[in-house]
Amino acid sequence: MIGLWMAGITGGSGQPMRRQDPAAGLSTAELRHEVRDLREQICKMALMNQALWELLRNRLQLTDDDLANMAQEIDLRDGVADGKMSDTALRCPQCGRVSNSRHWKCLYCGLEFEKPAMG
Numbered sequence: 001m002i003g004l005w006m007a008g009i010t011g012g013s014g015q016p017m018r019r020q021d022p023a024a025g026l027s028t029a030e031l032r033h034e035v036r037d038l039r040e041q042i043c044k045m046a047l048m049n050q051a052l053w054e055l056l057r058n059r060l061q062l063t064d065d066d067l068a069n070m071a072q073e074i075d076l077r078d079g080v081a082d083g084k085m086s087d088t089a090l091r092c093p094q095c096g097r098v099s100n101s102r103h104w105k106c107l108y109c110g111l112e113f114e115k116p117a118m119g
């Protein structure tokens with residue numbers, strides 16, 4: 001199931017989606033096709049997110065507030081409350097190595113990042 005889900009998200013290649021401008025050099029017809037594919041991916045992700053959330057909420061006795069609080073915490077890891085998660089590179093104040101803002105602690109030394117230090 002995870003394989004099917006990930007294949008749907010990544011477009012079937014198993015490789016993560018590229019961060020380059022996917023619209024560069026495409027015709028209008030190709031752009032329409034691209035938009036349709038992206039909408040399908042979003043719908044699949046929304047479905048799987050809802051299924052995962054309902055499963056976790058029921059099994060772990062969580063609440064919608066727990067989810068909202070976690071989303072807010074993750075949103076703020078890049079220092080900007082914009083309702084989005086970014087891939088900001090963060091230099092660990094303890095070991096000096098660079099981690100991704102998607103993580104709440106340094107991948108190398110384990111230091112838990114303070115929210116103000118995340119920006």
Ligand SMILES: [Zn+2]
Nearest residue numbers: 092095106109
């Ligand atoms: Zn570190």
